[in-house]
Amino acid sequence: MTGISQMRLLGGLSVLVLLLCTASLLIGPAGFSISDSLTALFTGTGDAVSLVMQEIRLPRALLAIMVGFSLGLSGAALQGYLRNPLAEPGLIGVSSSAALGAVITLQTGIAAQMMIVLPFFGLVGAAIAVVLLLLLAGPRGGSLTLILAGIAISALAGALTSLVLNLSPNPFATSEIVFWMLGSLADRSFSHIWIALPFMALGWVLILSTARGLDTLILGEDAAASLGINLGVLRWVLVAGVAACTGAATSVVGAIGFVGLVVPHILRPFVGAQPSRLLPASALGGAALVLAADIAARLILPDRDLKLGVVMAIIGAPIFLHLIYRTRRAEL
């Protein structure tokens, strides 16, 4: 019974992602016709149209899906684990550390050497954050120590990022850093996809494996443990999964907020609030939201290179305010 409506929800969201993906492929400054674009996408004639479609628009759309999927899934998982609807992927400090790693390559100029340098250092930053989390929160600590450790790491990474900005050698580096931190899907290639995909895929598998454990946590940690769930293992599988997802996402597109916060919140009523069912729904919802925001970024101000992170915040904040308003009304 509930299984069918879950299938319907996931089917509906998948269709939405496909539609938005198609729209994303058809929008761009080059202004090709729809039939030309689609023909060029599937036939490698090597002309300008197929180059634009296959090397610029396709990776952009695919990356939007991957990043949205990762952030939506991570947000749903963290909210489920912490049993708190305000949790979001940035909470454990991995995304700010990945941003720090990336920013250092821009400041020192080594990012200009090779495309791969920036995302690679982003991933290194994310990995360092995970090691710090392990050291700070310990192998057995509860969810509270995890949050505190995450906040501490976020604060430290944020401070160091400010320091890097402060010490940037010239105004160009500064503006490059600031624009990168706003987050964008522009000018991404298949190389970015191949860097991020293994980590993201690993993260997806790890997070989805925690589904049943997250359900039992509805009853609290004691009851979950008595139902045979190893909470220590659950916690680190989840942290590793979220870190892989958000670390990889931040490394390739910069910091994109609100997806992991808003999407689980919107979709929770549709899955009967069950964390395990929210995971796939939120992942697909995240993909749809990032695609939509990226389309909006290109449609609203086509000439100004509007940044995805900015659009997302502009879309996300009012949605969030509306949700708060609705929650307040429900509580009255």
Added chain:
Amino acid sequence: MTTPSSPPCLSLLDLSVYRGECPVVDHVSITIQAGELVGLIGPNGAGKTSLMRGALGLLPHQGHSSLTALRADLRAKAVAWLPQNREIAWPVSVETLVMLGRVPHLAAGQMPQQNDRTAVAHALAAMDLTGFEKRPATALSGGEQARVLMARALAQDCPLIMADEPVAGLDPRHQIATLAYLRDLTRQGKAALVSLHDLGLAARFCDRLILMDHGQKRADGAPKNVLTEAHLRQVFGITAHVTTSDQGLIFQALEVVR
């Protein structure tokens, strides 16, 4: 009904639980056989909850517990645990919540089967919750939530149920119904260990009472042998009127000892 040769549902040997240097459970040994409804009584801070959590392996402990000797997945089929804090984190339906009790019986990735749904329906009926299936559990009253959580533990369908104050906050009808249902279960060969503050209910429904005081087991036996004047005065600091009637043991607390 119980043959002496069958292994006990719970055996604790010299179990100790420490909070820092201080023992909150001090070398307690307990054996519970199938067919027994055992009440765990004692004043606040006597170590009732710590004893049960230690026995379940939820607190670091010393000594032997037959439950912690089991692998976690087998333990989840040997004992159902109902904690004292009644946590329901998300507004899931009552049915979904009670179905969580079936998690130990499902293989990885397996969807609930017909027998799981039957167990959930039985548990809901036992706790007088039929018709509540689709309601969000968080929208129920405190007492109703307590019954839903009890139903979750019942749906787990284990030989032993350990419940920490399962009737606190319930109305009289459901207090009696819950304990009567647990007693029926034990008559069918299961066992239950429940901590209780209502000594009247403990006297009336339990086959055996274990009296805890300052982390130690002070008494263990039939209710009338545990609820003695001396125990009540020394451990609880109260006097009470205790009589045996044709309805069983009747306990009424009277005054605080000065």
